[in-house]
Each structure stands twice: as structure tokens, then as C-alpha cells.
Amino acid sequence: MAVFFALLSLCAKALVILLVAAFLCYCLYIKYIHMKYDHIPGPPRESFFLGHAATFLSAMKNDEVVHDKFLEWTETYGPVYRINALHYVSVCVFCPEATKEILMSPKYPKDKMVYKRLFYLFGKRFLGNGLVTAQDHELWYKQRRIMDPAFSTLYLRGLMGTFNERADKLMDKLGEIVDNNVQAKMLHLLNCVTMDVIAKVAFGVDLDLLNKSSPFPKAVETCLKGMVFYIRDFFFEFNPKNRGYVNEVKAAARLLRTTGAQWIQKRKLAMQNGEDVPKDILTMIIKTAAAEENMTEEDEEFMLDNFVTFFIAGQETTANQLAFCVMELGRHPEILKKAKKEVDDVIGMKPDISYDDLGKLVYLSQVLKETLRLYPTAPGTSRDITEDIVIAGIRIPGGVTSIFSSYVTGRMEKFFKDPLTFDPDRFHPDAPKPYYCYYPFALGPRSCLGQNFAQMEAKVVMAKLLQRFDFTLVPGETFDILDTGTLRPKSGVVCTVKHRNYTN
Incomplete structure (x- = not known):
């Protein structure tokens, strides 16, 4: 027995020595990383280990x-600067030339840490x-090829009927609000209509959220907020105080994926039975996927991954915009x-908006684009820089993540005069075009597949709203932004x- 306890003691001491050695090695590695990248400008680190992480955690806690x-x-350290968190280094890039070089090229993969x-x-x-998340180019390209037909111009033109129908349901709901003399919570109503559009157009499901309750809006909101904590706070899930919230987020994710699996399976069965x-969009995705060679079970999971991606991205960001x-x-x-006035001139009293009408709503397009300049609802993206590169005269050793933010460049005086002023004329057809400093849907091969879908939907909803109603913000309305991964x-x-009173 004594020998056993002696061996146990030796093992415990050895384990302590190994842990101490591992900790010291990790400290040396962090020091090496600092030495390798500290020639890049950047704010002072708040701590040796956490770097600048505490700044972001504080911003999250304070709803900043x-x-x-x-x-x-950017205003302090210039358009290229470094931030640290543990042994990770990211380089924030806000100069158009480097933005073009990195985002437009497939040789810079998506950020492994975030997208994993x-x-x-x-x-x-x-x-x-x-x-959104596939990092391997061939894997991503296969999925993109499957999804592309569902977003062709010809197909999108055929969605105008559904866009009009769902927008009309919103107008009916606003009419009830007027009749009842109550205030309209526009973000909630717009979330309902955009989720209705996605469910109907993409998956053939009639949720009618303006008139019926559903767990989906809450599930999407919960997942998005949980996603922010999961990405920005490495230790969030290990805090026992957060266990209940973590379980709530997992349940919301489970609901979305389970529902998606049911809808996909139901549609597949109907197609197999010749119904x-x-x-x-779901039918087109399934048909195109069926023609793909060597479809595997993992490919089936990809379809479900894209269901969740499209269900969230195609609804949340458009509603916020x-x-x-x-x-x-x-x-x-x-x-x-x-x-x-433009809506009156183009649409008049017509009950339905046509695809050709959308092209004539030039000023409304400018308004929507200016909205995304100030409030890009998906504000940032990131790429891995695997090889050495020089950006704005600064040598960046390979092995870092580059961070881009359309929110930042959209609010820089260098690119937009009086950037905090809402001015749709910035996007007048004859105005100079922003040079790689306006990218609310990202840029290059990995840009948002659904951007045309989203802007068609947004224009139909806004045109009908302007055609039929006058609205004013309630006194005391704030203009603060909530950062939940997307901006709202x-x-x-x-x-x-x-x-609207047309007699005047």
C-alpha cells in the first residue's frame, strides 16, 4: 500500500511538472507570436494572455x-492594425486595395477559427x-453549383407574385394597427414578413407569422445571439452560470435543423411519388443535387446546413435592413x-409591383443602398492569410486572420464625406462608385448568393409601405444599434x- 501511495505521489508530481512545463511552453509561444507580429501597429494589449479580448467582452456586456x-x-492606428487574443493574431484591414486583393481571390480561405x-x-x-462556412474551395464550389439555379434572374422574376402577396399581408396588418389606433413595432412586423417570405418561397411552407404564433423567430434570435457569445467569448460555455442559456441555444439550433430535415424529407418523398x-428553391436544390455525381450522406447534411444558413441569413438581415x-x-x-413621389410616379395605385417596376425605382434603390452603408446588417467577414503579404507598406507574415468590416469603411470620412449623414444621393447612378469600401454582401466568389433575392424583396416591401401608409417615429425613439452578430x-x-391621404 505504501508503494502504491508513493507511486501515486510521484505521478501527481510528474503531472504537475508536465502542466507547469506545458504552461511555460505556451507562454513562450505567445511571446514568440508577439515578437513575430508586434511590428504591425495596434492598440496596447490589455493583458499578456487575453490581449484585446477583454475590450470585446466589455462591449458585449454593455450592448455596444x-x-x-x-x-x-482605425482612426488612431491607421487602416491596417493588429489585435491579439491568446495566441491568435488578427489584422484589421480597411484599405480598398488590400480588400480587393484578398476578398476577390479564392486563394485566401475563410477564417478557420471563426467559421469552424x-x-x-x-x-x-x-x-x-x-x-457560408465551408472552407475547402472544392467543397464550397460543389455546394454553390447546386444552389446557383435557385437564384437565377429568371427564377427570381417568378417570385414577384409571392413577394407581393406576403407584402400585402403586412399592409393588411398595418391597416389593422391603424384601425385599432396602436403603435407599430416595425422590426417585429418586418421580421414576420421576411420569415414568411423565406418559408413560402424557399420551402413551400405557409407560416403566416403576422397572424399566428411560431417558435421560429425566437429560435433564430436565440441562435444568433448565442453565436456571438460562442465566437467572441472562448470561455462562455465553461461558466456554470451560463449553462441554462447554452442549453437554450442548443435547443433552438436543434429545432431549426430538425424542422429543416422534416421539410426536406417531406419534399423528397413527394417528388419520388410523382406528386x-x-x-x-427547395425543389430546385433537391433536383440539382440529385443530378450531382457521388452524392453522399454528408452531401445530404450540406443541404440541411444550407437550409439553416438560408433560413437565417435570408430573413434576419433583410428585416433589419x-x-x-x-x-x-x-x-x-x-x-x-x-x-x-417616386413610388407614386412608378407604381401609382397598382395593387401589384412588377419586376420591371423594380428597375424604375432608382431613388428607392439609393435609399436601400445608403441604409446598408450606415447599417450593414452583416457587417464583417474574415479571411486567412497563409503566406507573407505586404499591405499599405506593412509586412504581414503568413498565419494570421484578416478582418474586414463594411461598417467601418462605410463610416470613414476618407471614403464618404460626412459619413454619419444619411444621403441616398451618394448612390446616384452618376455619382462616383465606392472603390472596395462598400461591401454589405461581401465581395468576390464568396459574396452573398442571395443578395439579389434580398434586395428585390426589400424593394417590394418598402414600395408598398410608401404607397399605402404615412409613418412617423414615436417621440423619444432611440437610434441605437444592437450588435447580435447581425446589426439591428x-x-x-x-x-x-x-x-395615406391622396386628396391633398
């Missing part, structure tokens, strides 16, 4: 926008290897008046709404 900190540092953490959300498969099925647009039009009556109006954009 992390990208405002990036903007502040989106594969699982607190251990539950979330976005997996879908279009008439909607010619929607529309809410910010309403907010800014409410702040600027002269711009609102001009947008209404913190106040919810509460408005007083009235039917």
Missing part, C-alpha cells in the same frame, strides 16, 4: 457595437459545412417625401402609422 471599436482604432466555430454551436451542429410540388430604412426615412422627412435597431423602430 464591436465595430465601433474597430472604427475608433459556426460548424457547431455549443456542440450542436449549426451551419455545418454550408455555403405536384411547388417550383420553389428594412427596419433601419424605416428608421432613417422617419428621421428625414425630405428624403421620405422624395421616395414617396435596438429600439425596434416603433412608429405611428396612418393611411
Whole structure:
């Protein structure tokens, strides 16, 4: 027995020595990383280990926008600077030439650290290897090829009927709000209509969220907020105080994936039985995938990954853009008046908006683009720099992540005069085009596949709103931004709404 305890003691001492040695080695490695990259300008680290992580955690706890900190540092340290967290180094890049070089080229893969953490959300498969997160170029390209037909111009033109129908449901709901003399919570209403559009257009499901309750809006919101904690706070899930919230996030992710699997399987079965099925995005994806050689079980999971990706990205960001647009039009009556006049000239009293009408709504397009300049609802992206590169005269050794933010460049005086002023004329057809400093849908081969879909939907909803209603922001409405990974109006954009009076 004594020998046993002696051996146990020796093992314990050996383990302590190994742990101490490992810790010292890790400290030396962090020091080596600092020495390798500290020639790059950047704010002082708050600690040896955590680097600048505490700044971001503080911003999250105080409901601040992390990208405002990036903007502040850009003004202090220039368009290229370094930030640290543990042994990770990221280089923030806000110069157009490097933005073009890196985002437009497939040789710079998506950031391994961030996008791997989106594969699982607190251990539950979330976005997996879908279009947004796939890092391997061949894997991504295969998925993109499967998805492309569902977003062709010809197919999108055929969606105008659904866009009109769902927008009309929103107009009906606003009519009820006017009749009941209550305030309209525009962000909530717009979230309902954009999720209705996605469910109907993409998956042939009629949720009717404006009139029925559903767990989906809450599940999406929970997943997005959980995603921010999971990415920005490495230790969040290990804090016992957060266990209940982590389980809530996992349950929300499970709900989305389980629902997606059911909808996909139901559609596949209907197609196999020769039943008439909607010619929607889901049917096109399944048909195209069936023609793909060597489809595997993992490919089936990719379809589910893309269901979750599209369900979230195609709904949340468009709703937020529309809410910010309403907010800014409410702040600027002269711009609102001009947008209404264009809608009156192009649409008049027509009940339905045609695809050709969208091209004539030039000023409304400018308003929506300016909204995304100030409030890019998906504000940032990142890429891995695997080889040495020189950016703005600064040598960047390979092995770092490059961070890009359309929020930052969109608010830089260098690129946009009086950047905090909402001015749709910046995007007038004859105005100079921004040079790689405006990219709310990212750039290059990995840019957002659904951007045309989203902007068509946004234009239909806004045109009908301007055609039928007058709205004003309630007194005391705030214009703060809530950073939940995507950006949304913190106040919810509460408005007083009235039917338009065409007799004046």
C-alpha cells in the first residue's frame, strides 16, 4: 500500500511538472507570436494572455457595437492594425486595395477559427459545412453549383407574385394597427414578413407569422445571439452560470435543423411519388443535387446546413435592413417625401409591383443602398492569410486572420464625406462608385448568393409601405444599434402609422 501511495505521489508530481512545463511552453509561444507580429501597429494589449479580448467582452456586456471599436482604432492606428487574443493574431484591414486583393481571390480561405466555430454551436451542429462556412474551395464550389439555379434572374422574376402577396399581408396588418389606433413595432412586423417570405418561397411552407404564433423567430434570435457569445467569448460555455442559456441555444439550433430535415424529407418523398410540388428553391436544390455525381450522406447534411444558413441569413438581415430604412426615412422627412413621389410616379395605385417596376425605382434603390452603408446588417467577414503579404507598406507574415468590416469603411470620412449623414444621393447612378469600401454582401466568389433575392424583396416591401401608409417615429425613439452578430435597431423602430391621404 505504501508503494502504491508513493507511486501515486510521484505521478501527481510528474503531472504537475508536465502542466507547469506545458504552461511555460505556451507562454513562450505567445511571446514568440508577439515578437513575430508586434511590428504591425495596434492598440496596447490589455493583458499578456487575453490581449484585446477583454475590450470585446466589455462591449458585449454593455450592448455596444464591436465595430465601433474597430472604427475608433482605425482612426488612431491607421487602416491596417493588429489585435491579439491568446495566441491568435488578427489584422484589421480597411484599405480598398488590400480588400480587393484578398476578398476577390479564392486563394485566401475563410477564417478557420471563426467559421469552424459556426460548424457547431455549443456542440450542436449549426451551419455545418454550408455555403457560408465551408472552407475547402472544392467543397464550397460543389455546394454553390447546386444552389446557383435557385437564384437565377429568371427564377427570381417568378417570385414577384409571392413577394407581393406576403407584402400585402403586412399592409393588411398595418391597416389593422391603424384601425385599432396602436403603435407599430416595425422590426417585429418586418421580421414576420421576411420569415414568411423565406418559408413560402424557399420551402413551400405557409407560416403566416403576422397572424399566428411560431417558435421560429425566437429560435433564430436565440441562435444568433448565442453565436456571438460562442465566437467572441472562448470561455462562455465553461461558466456554470451560463449553462441554462447554452442549453437554450442548443435547443433552438436543434429545432431549426430538425424542422429543416422534416421539410426536406417531406419534399423528397413527394417528388419520388410523382406528386405536384411547388417550383420553389427547395425543389430546385433537391433536383440539382440529385443530378450531382457521388452524392453522399454528408452531401445530404450540406443541404440541411444550407437550409439553416438560408433560413437565417435570408430573413434576419433583410428585416433589419428594412427596419433601419424605416428608421432613417422617419428621421428625414425630405428624403421620405422624395421616395414617396417616386413610388407614386412608378407604381401609382397598382395593387401589384412588377419586376420591371423594380428597375424604375432608382431613388428607392439609393435609399436601400445608403441604409446598408450606415447599417450593414452583416457587417464583417474574415479571411486567412497563409503566406507573407505586404499591405499599405506593412509586412504581414503568413498565419494570421484578416478582418474586414463594411461598417467601418462605410463610416470613414476618407471614403464618404460626412459619413454619419444619411444621403441616398451618394448612390446616384452618376455619382462616383465606392472603390472596395462598400461591401454589405461581401465581395468576390464568396459574396452573398442571395443578395439579389434580398434586395428585390426589400424593394417590394418598402414600395408598398410608401404607397399605402404615412409613418412617423414615436417621440423619444432611440437610434441605437444592437450588435447580435447581425446589426439591428435596438429600439425596434416603433412608429405611428396612418393611411395615406391622396386628396391633398
